Amino acid sequence: MTQFDMLLRRALMDANLAQYERALQSVEDKEPDFSPRYLRERMRLLADPQGWGRQARPGGRKRLDWRLAAIVAAMLLLSACAYAVATGQFSQWFTWFGVNPNAPEQSEEVLRRTGTVIEQSQTVGDTTLTLNAAVWDGTYIYLSFTIESPSLPEDLQAYTPLHTGDCRLIMRQDQWEEYITNRVKEDCANQNMTPEETEEAVRAALEERGRMNNIGMWPGVAEKREGNVLTFQDNEGLYSGWFTETKRPELTLHLENIATYADGKGESIIDENGYAHPAPPGEIVIPGPFDLTFTLNEPILPIHYGGADVDVTLGTPPLPKVPMHFTELQLSVTGMDLKGEILAQVDMTPQEGYVEVGLPEGSKESDPLRMVDVQYAIFEGPWGLWIEDGTYVDITDSSGGLTGGSDHGETFAAFISHGFPYPIDPATITAVDIGGVRVELSELERLPERMN
Known part of the structure; x- marks a missing residue:
């Protein structure tokens, strides 16, 4: 066996182990289920331990027997090439969604039908932002993007808390007015407000456009770091029912001055009156600004x-x-x-x-x-x-x-x-x-x- 063959075999085994880790759940003496959704919850936990902890599931699990994992990975080696063909871009960009182990091509097809391939990049200084894709399920929009820079500090790793207060998704002006108008009207209807009260509430909301014409975005932490590349996945609310004329919203991803926290943890500061305030930013580690504009495809609606x-x-x-x-x-x-x-x-x-x-x-x-x-x-x-x-x-x-x-x-x-x-x-x-x-x-x- 040549050195190339050995490296290829090992790479395929590692790829199978990463994918089929969850298949080992049926075996006794197993470790935490490192499923994509587990990783997503872990990311949220590390970004906001106190908030996540209020809903966290108690309990723990045992360690995985990695010797058994290696055997299973080797047995699955022959299926690796077929799996690589079946699994496409979206499944790789949005790992936290998971993949049907019995039919990975079905998972990819569902994401493709409700997703948008973007693949736009912008470079500022020595830093490049690449927006891979978006997935919209009619209630939430999910983004996958990377940031590459030779200037990233060594201690900036996956799950390092990040201050991203200047990051947001900006909606096109006319679409935002449509969106906010329908949102406020729904809120007013739920409160049994009169037509006059509803009209005034809509007017007040539209006047606040300077503060409200964006979807608050907070990546919080990077999902992983490989060399000089940080990979992010984030999701924010975007309800299709608040659009009437718009079928494909136009959005701009704006990232600016991502920093670490002054205390390194991002824990809220409690003032003398008992109110919590966001922790202040520390060192700017990713200077911007970056602006990438894209148009979403229509979603698979709930x-x-x-x-x-x-x-x-x-x-x-x-x-x-x-x-x-x-x-x-x-x-x-x-x-x-x-x-x-x-x-x-x-x-x-x-x-x-x-x-x-x-x-x-x-x-x-x-x-x-x-x-x-x-x-x-x-x-x-x-x-x-x-x-x-x-x-x-x-x-x-x-x-x-x-x-x-x-x-x-x-x-x-x-x-x-x-x-x-x-x-x-x-x-x-x-x-x-x-x-x-x-x-x-x-x-x-x-x-x-x-x-x-």
């Missing part, structure tokens, strides 16, 4: 279903039982959102520090549910879906949980989100698993508007 009547009880000992009722759900390329209520009182009192889950000593089942127990019960699921070829996709371990809600006395209105382990066309989903209950989508009402 599908909203109503008319559900699903009762489930989540939580296994030592957790208390969490009775829930769901009435609506929404499916997108990247995940599932559910609307319903918890059929019990929920204690909204903030918990300080680590809180052990389960019924505290001396408590009764009739006591209000603690938020930590509700979150953990939701994390444990089960949650999943069936697609049209009969395949079941378990999404219990994907990122998700209680994302919002309000106290109604004897009940608690709840919004729950669960991500998918890889991109899925929502039109191919035939049924969903809600806490162990199968719900046929054909029996539900398809609604035109998004779920509020």
Whole structure:
């Protein structure tokens, strides 16, 4: 075997190991599931530990047996070339979306249909920004870009907290006015405001255009560093329903003066009145400005279903039982959102520090549910879906949980989100698993508007 053959074989083995790491989950004595969504959550954790920690899933897992991993990688060597052909640009640019290990070409196709290839670059001084692509699922826009510079400090590595307060996505003026007008009108309708009040609210919002004509962007940390290249993935809200005439929004990615934090951690500063303020920037490590303008392709829109009547009880000992009722759900390329209520009182009192889950000593089942127990019960699921070829996709371990809600006395209105382990066309989903209950989508009402 030549040196080239040996290097190629090793490279293919490493590539397979990186891809099929998740396939080892069925083996005992496994380590954390370094899935793309896990990496994404880890990035958010490192960028904002306190905020992420409020919704973080407790517990840990064992180490992976890397000897076993090497054997599996070697067995998969022969499939590496076929996999490389099947997996395309989007799957490489957006690693945090994941790839269907049984049909990687399907994941790529879904991203391609809802994504936009951009591949624009701009150089300022010795630094080059390259915007690879965007993916828009009708609710969020996801960006993949790199920054290359020989001047990057050595201590600037993946997951180093970055001050990016001068970074934003700017929408074209006329499209922004359309977008903000519809957004404010929806907010006013939800508050039962009069036409006169609505008109005044729209006027006030448009007057603030100088402060509001952009989508706040905060990459926070780089996903990885290779030599002089930093790779970033970021996502921000961009709701297609707030456009009426516009089908393909035009946006400008503006990056300027990315810096480290003065304290190196980016932890919020609490003033004498107890209010939190962003940590100040330190050294500028990526001077700008950079401006790259692009037009999005039309997305694969989410599908909203109503008319559900699903009762489930989540939580296994030592957790208390969490009775829930769901009435609506929404499916997108990247995940599932559910609307319903918890059929019990929920204690909204903030918990300080680590809180052990389960019924505290001396408590009764009739006591209000603690938020930590509700979150953990939701994390444990089960949650999943069936697609049209009969395949079941378990999404219990994907990122998700209680994302919002309000106290109604004897009940608690709840919004729950669960991500998918890889991109899925929502039109191919035939049924969903809600806490162990199968719900046929054909029996539900398809609604035109998004779920509020």
